[in-house]
Amino acid sequence: MKIGVLGGGSWGTTLANLLAKSGHEVTLWLYERELAERLPRTRENDVYLPGVILNQNLAFTNSFDKAVSGCEMLLLVPPSQVLRQVFAEACRYLPGQAIVVSASKGIENDSLLLMSEVLEEVGPAGILERSAFLSGPSFAREVAAEMPTAVAVAALRPAVATRVQKAFSTDYFRVYTNSDIVGIELGGALKNVIALAAGVSDGLGFGHNTRAALITRGLAEITRLATAKGGQPATLAGLAGMGDLVLTCTGDLSRNRSVGVELGKGRSLSEILGGMQMVAEGVKTTLSAYQLARKLEIEAPIISQMYQILYEDKPARTAVIDLMQRDLKAE
Numbered sequence: 001m002k003i004g005v006l007g008g009g010s011w012g013t014t015l016a017n018l019l020a021k022s023g024h025e026v027t028l029w030l031y032e033r034e035l036a037e038r039l040p041r042t043r044e045n046d047v048y049l050p051g052v053i054l055n056q057n058l059a060f061t062n063s064f065d066k067a068v069s070g071c072e073m074l075l076l077v078p079p080s081q082v083l084r085q086v087f088a089e090a091c092r093y094l095p096g097q098a099i100v101v102s103a104s105k106g107i108e109n110d111s112l113l114l115m116s117e118v119l120e121e122v123g124p125a126g127i128l129e130r131s132a133f134l135s136g137p138s139f140a141r142e143v144a145a146e147m148p149t150a151v152a153v154a155a156l157r158p159a160v161a162t163r164v165q166k167a168f169s170t171d172y173f174r175v176y177t178n179s180d181i182v183g184i185e186l187g188g189a190l191k192n193v194i195a196l197a198a199g200v201s202d203g204l205g206f207g208h209n210t211r212a213a214l215i216t217r218g219l220a221e222i223t224r225l226a227t228a229k230g231g232q233p234a235t236l237a238g239l240a241g242m243g244d245l246v247l248t249c250t251g252d253l254s255r256n257r258s259v260g261v262e263l264g265k266g267r268s269l270s271e272i273l274g275g276m277q278m279v280a281e282g283v284k285t286t287l288s289a290y291q292l293a294r295k296l297e298i299e300a301p302i303i304s305q306m307y308q309i310l311y312e313d314k315p316a317r318t319a320v321i322d323l324m325q326r327d328l329k330a331e
């Protein structure tokens, strides 16, 4: 299959490489022109995925035309806050029948839209009928090293989900289909907010009890929000919900958890983000998630405390005390 991949960060590069290794003809679009220009020589994304030599079937470009024109499948993997502008450019070249897959995890600021809703707003009529959403516990570096990984892909039409499942599955990357786009997307977006909180807890010096409580009550919160938007509780108990939540709240490779750890140790958000080239989606998603919970009138205490730590300079330790001293209730 001829596949275009938009976004040459660690995840886009890893997925493009996986598809190329499976024999697909893949063109990876990178935002950074110089990186796109040196990759054909070095075959190593030294900025976002250093140490991984990329497959010969993989081509690189900084031109939307070259990546998108004539593709049968288009994979979107930019940070969620720029997916709108990246996809709008891509639509100028998008073939009428091409399947679109989003692997970005986040909720757009201000509009509070999921990536599927952004595609619907920006794309041609009927775009959702040929779109799919990939999510689940998958650190790029572990997939690049071919460590066994399982993810989920959701689409409105089963035939689209199956086509994406077949294109991406390998002997180390197992893809399950799902029909619940909202559940898959919100699971992937909201786990990043809880991962920040789990990092804060670790940075403050708390232990496994605290982390387990955050994961479990975080999942309750994610499930309440996702079901209020039409998602299915079973999806949140699956790979894109609990699976990714456990991975990101416990894994040292998580950028979101790492930002939380530094916050818990007392560093400021601007200082932490200033030293980071990669994206910690949870920071901006916290703002959207907080506003979405208020809009839908959903109780979301962990998201709310995370919002206050990030955007109202609330001391992390006070946030934990406030969480523990909420009115007692039934589970």
Ligand SMILES: NC(=O)C1=CN([C@@H]2O[C@H](COP(=O)(O)OP(=O)(O)OC[C@H]3O[C@@H](n4cnc5c(N)ncnc54)[C@H](O)[C@@H]3O)[C@@H](O)[C@H]2O)C=CC1
Binding pocket: 007, 008, 009, 010, 011, 012, 013, 030, 031, 032, 048, 077, 078, 079, 080, 082, 086, 103, 104, 105, 106, 138, 139, 140, 141, 277, 278, 279, 280, 281
């Ligand atoms: N890295 C991972 O292990 C995984 C990441 N994801 C998701 O994939 C998405 C992309 O993340 P990563 O690949 O990790 O990114 P990254 O953090 O490795 O790199 C940042 C990316 O943002 C791009 N970028 C920055 N400003 C841009 C702009 N104005 N327009 C277009 N692109 C711009 C950079 O070129 C680079 O590709 C995120 O939504 C993330 O949550 C999902 C699963 C796993």
Ligand SMILES: O=C(CO)COP(=O)(O)O
Binding pocket: 105, 136, 137, 138, 139, 140, 192, 195, 244, 247, 248, 253, 254, 255, 256, 257, 279, 280, 281
């Ligand atoms: O989404 C991810 C793994 O599934 C990556 O998590 P981080 O963005 O926190 O590194």
